Amino acid sequence: MTDLRRIDVNLILVLDAILAEMNLTRAGEAVGMSQPAVSGALARLRQQFDDPLLVRKGRQFELTPLAESLRPLVSEAMLEIRRTYELLPSFDPATSTRTFHIGATDYLLSQITSPLLNVLEQEAPNVNIEFGVLGFDQLVNVIDLLRRDVTIASSAIGIPGKKQSLFNESFVCIVSNDNPNVVDGALSLEALKNSGHVRMTFGDNQTHHIDQIYAEHGITPHYAISVRGVLMIPHMVTKSNLVAWVPERLAAQMLEPLNLQIVQTPLKNPHMTEAVHWHPSKSSDPAIPWLVSMLRRATELLEFGEDE
16 A cells, blocks of 8 residues: 555645646746746655656657556546635535636537626525536546536436436427428428438547437438537528438527528427436535536526516
8 A cells, every 4th residue: 555654745735736747847837936946856755656647759858658647646636626725615606716627528618608707696605616528538537527517418428426307408400591402391202312411520439329310221322521519500501402300409500601501301309308427436525516506597598588
């Protein structure tokens, strides 16, 4: 077992800066230390890890393989240290100055940010939110789940840990208003088979529920474009003969600005449930259930608007 008495916790701050900056002068500026002081701290870290950590390559420095492997661990440790000092025995949103870290896809952040900030302005005016746009690989990564207070994503993705449903999402098929394959506001099965499609993806080799529905109808779509995320998809469809599926809420927002239309198809429109996820280790933090309740209130505003 590691003897904790031999570990200088202050060195974690310096190590985090060195791993991020890969330069002793810039690392010193980041933590408010002189270059000689950072150099002395690096010497102690090298002795502690029995590894040079930072080595010169030409006119620059690079991290050793061990140092690279330490990056996510040190980042996680820094976050937990901050949380340890920020947490109080009880959480008072009216007076708290805590910063919450929320991760979500580009589309979800575009929808939830404004109503959430409106709710927080009333309930916790001094709380800060740090938003992060996530890809699929990060959504299912336990370390990334630990780094953030909560993550908002589909409940079907398989994110480990705790979760609570927020709202349901229905997907619709969109095309340009001048798409010649549309007949009476609909696309036939044959038109879907022969059209170019925009594929929504959140990571390499990750399928989407749209792909499964196509497979059930014997359709192997020709994906003319693949886009990571959701927000750019309507922009890919406009002024083209491409077909895409997007959340109905986003489609409604983009129809007029981008000259698009929602069309009927022989396929059943897909649905998904968006949920807020958090790591089980955070369940004892009284601020997390409060944050989840704020997210639920924000999604109620998103779906139903302000009470009159």
